Amino acid sequence: MVEEEKDTNTVMNESEGTEENPEDIVSEYTEEQTELEKVEQERDEIQERMLRVQADFDNFRRRTQKEKEMDRKYRSQSLTEELIPVLDNFERALQTEVKEESAQGFVDGMKMVYNQLWSALEKEGVEVISAQGETFDPHVHQAMMQVEEEGYESNVVVDVLQTGYKLNDRVIRPAMVKVNQ
Amino acid sequence: MVEEEKDTNTVMNESEGTEENPEDIVSEYTEEQTELEKVEQERDEIQERMLRVQADFDNFRRRTQKEKEMDRKYRSQSLTEELIPVLDNFERALQTEVKEESAQGFVDGMKMVYNQLWSALEKEGVEVISAQGETFDPHVHQAMMQVEEEGYESNVVVDVLQTGYKLNDRVIRPAMVKVNQ
Structure with a gap:
């Protein structure tokens, strides 16, 4: 027969359990900060890309308008x-x-x-x-x-x-x- | 003449200061989460706006191309x-x-x-x-x-x-x- 052992440690630790360890929060907080930085960078990159596309669009529109006027002027x-x-x-x-x-x-x-x-x-x-x-x-x-x-x-x-x-x-x-x- | 005062409180509080209180971290963590959500939303909105600008640009380019062909065809x-x-x-x-x-x-x-x-x-x-x-x-x-x-x-x-x-x-x-x- 095997002797039953009582895991006293478990009992002893029960009082903690539900609450998060402040040290875990600190490490998760750091992860969140990294994630935030990452998303901020993404946002900034997309923002820049959008401004570039917008600028290209504006240039294209201006150039097209000018070409149209020239085409019209010399159509004959x-x-x-x-x-x-x-x-x-x-x-x-x-x-x-x-x-x-x-x-x-x-x-x-x-x-x-x-x-x-x-x-x-x-x-x-x-x-x-x-x-x-x-x-x-x-x-x-x-x-x-x-x-x-x-x-x-x-x-x-x-x-x-x-x-x-x-x-x-x-x-x-x-x-x-x-x-x- | 004005009497000089010695600020004793400043000296007494000097021992705290450098270390953050874990409770402060938890509240900051929640703030960070909210900030992350906010930035993610910004990123998604800009992304959508960029796609819209890109689509407008593509449409404009297609329409311009078509107009140009028509102008050319009937220039005379x-x-x-x-x-x-x-x-x-x-x-x-x-x-x-x-x-x-x-x-x-x-x-x-x-x-x-x-x-x-x-x-x-x-x-x-x-x-x-x-x-x-x-x-x-x-x-x-x-x-x-x-x-x-x-x-x-x-x-x-x-x-x-x-x-x-x-x-x-x-x-x-x-x-x-x-x-x-």
Whole structure:
């Protein structure tokens, strides 16, 4: 038979039991502090990320707005580029001399169409680059020839070989010019 | 003169001071828990706000992309609208009969210019709305007259009074037509 032992220690410790040991609280308190620091750091990181996303969004919006304005301003560029050679040919064709009286109606009709075509382009912001008599400007003029012409100052456009065009301040085709030396 | 006083209390309390009372820790621990919950809530709120901003940004980007494609597709609409009356007048003027042999060069030149103008528009996505012989379609045709014409089925376009134009599937001007009853 085994002898029964009475665990007196258990009995002795019973009085404590329900209450937490102050030392445990201190260690848990430290854990809580660490957890708090961790969550605070997370919060701060997310906050920073949010501010970055917000800033990116704002930048994107501003850039988009600007692009939209530019796109709108130059929306007709592509069609204008196609129409400039049409203008060239139209002008050349209109220079053909037609002597017959009976064909004058036809010629006048064509001149009217030319003016209407030009008005449509002008309405979209297309304009002729001024060149004749102006000081040579490499941003809008292209020098095809250097000449020595009396009565003109140096570096002045003496003659325009091909008309240049701008669309709302953007050069679509520079003016081809003769420049005085 | 003022009498000097010696603060004896200060000296007496000096022995406590450095060590924290366990009861104070328990109450601070509860405060820390509340603080942790507060910060966790802040973190979650910011997280949610960030996700919302991110989603708004994504939507904006998608919408902008779509708008840009549409703007690009119809960028020539404004100039095209101006050029359609030019085409009308050009066609009308070309119908003038010119009998003189010597003026044929001029006439041919003008026909060439007309074709070039039309090519420029076609390149930008402009096309004639087909009408003659087609079933009447109110989306692209505008009925100017109802006629009773033999040899045509009911609701079919018998004649085109004015050419209609589309720009990349968008009707710029409907075709004005005569429709069979």
